[in-house]
Amino acid sequence: MSTLSRADVARLAALARIDMTDADLDRLAGQVAAIVDAVAQVAEVAGADVPATSHPLPLANVHRADEVRPSLTQAQVLSGAPQAEDGRFRVPQILGEEA
């Protein structure tokens, strides 16, 4: 099993939307690669005939009645937002210059 490279970790961090400095990569890339190498052994143990388990006690079709119930108010929902305006979440520019 190949070890994760520093460039791989940088790409994964970008996908996960976590900015990483060179110092961050120096600290974390080797640790993440070591963990990947240690956990890769799972691929050795179970054959194709073993089903996967996603939840330990699976429940199926958990529904509630289709009816209106009380919910948080708009003010409550927005109460923790870093910025809000006109009853909506306010965010910086979404599209780049070229769009």
Place this chain on the structure above:
Amino acid sequence: MSINWNDAAQAVRATAAQMADALAAGEVTSEALTRAHLDRIAAVDGVDTPAGIHAFLHVDAEGALATARAVDADRAAGVELPRLAGVPIAIKDVVVTEGLPTTAGSRILEGWVPPYDATVTARVRAARMPILGKTNMDEFAMGSSTEHSGYGPTHNPWDTTRIPGGSGGGSAAALAAFEAPLTIGSDTGGSIRQPAAVTATVGVKPTYGGVSRFGAIALASSLDQLGPCGRTVLDTALLHEVMGGHDPMDATSLDEPVPAVVEAALEGASGNLAGVRIGVVRELSGDGYQDGVRQRFEESLDALRAAGASVVEVSCPSFAYALAAYYLILPAEASSNLAKFDSVRFGMRVERETVEKTMGATRAAGFGDEVKRRIILGTYALSAGYYDAYYGSAQKVRTLIQRDFDAAFASADVLVSPTAPTTPFRLGERIDDPLAMYLNDVATIPANLAGIPGMSLPAGLAPEDGLPVGFQILAPAREDARLYRVGAALEAALAAQWGGPLTVQAPELEVAQ
């Protein structure tokens, strides 16, 4: 031996059951009891106090006292009250509490005040229990030492240079330092049981689905379970019955009655385990376990035999892969669950020119290293081309572990092991070695992968270092009551040997005046 409830030092050392009885009998008021705990917190918890336990991230003295006074007034008026009404409690900061700051130990949620209560919070309020505050934890429950808290570690009351376990180190240390008689924890891979082990307290991870997770900030949704923590098996059972039961707000909640755990604890305390078959898991008691841990574990087995139980050995060969499977499933689910911290709806925002750059900068500033490691690992495990080899294989290992448990429970009513391989290590000792840190959880993780209930209770102090050792009991899914029966019997037998509960042997903490 009667307790002088006017002596705060005695009052905070009582069990929750004793407190409930004294409140009902009018021997003490909830206000006095709550104030005694708040005073204790003020004396030992702050980082500027001599002991500096730091079990609490937030203390709500005003709210706790208001609840206490209301309970006292209702009791004086003859209103019928729940059993634990007036008994104070602390809640792990992973559980949302309306009007009380909730951070899950992360800087990214610093200052956030939830607009609603988790179901367990609502049940604690309905039980009329004063909420003392929110307890410290590893960031988003990722860790075994609380050293990954964004707000600084909690210190073990048995030796303040050592870890209190994690991720629920705050909930366990608060019990051991007599800052709260009951606390709520969460257990994804051992975060209730391992802190209980290293602080000589009791903690239970219920059956998956046995306690609602609505309002618990999710780490790994197929593993997470909220559960009760106390200083005795009976106290833990009393809280379990408050927290447990079906909740329509949680689609994974079991639509079944809460197991009769209080009755089981009372039955077990009689000390008769005739006919109970105890299975020792061979793979969880061999190499890598500290000598004193093994010695106290063996002595506990002797005590169970003396109570009439039979002890057999069972083998669970797939457990060798449990840690590896866990450290793929958990990061994969966590990387998805933590995507919600995007600087838009709640929490920190580090403003940049576009929303995408704002997310990257915010998550870089708000998350600690352990969270970053696991998000990257999970993003990798779920990525195209690697999903089958990693996440898919880990889910198959999960099936094999369930089969091992099924086979073991065919020959034993409960399974047992040491809760953790070692007594608490020193703060800082493993902080730069994630893989060494992960080994703490080797005995607790299989229960989460299989969804079964588990308990840790004190087995004594290791002779070589005088530090707490935990004894783990596991039962089949939905059979939580067995944990309490066997646990209470062991607790009674060991207390008879020790001349009282282990917690009173803890060194006195220096208190701030």
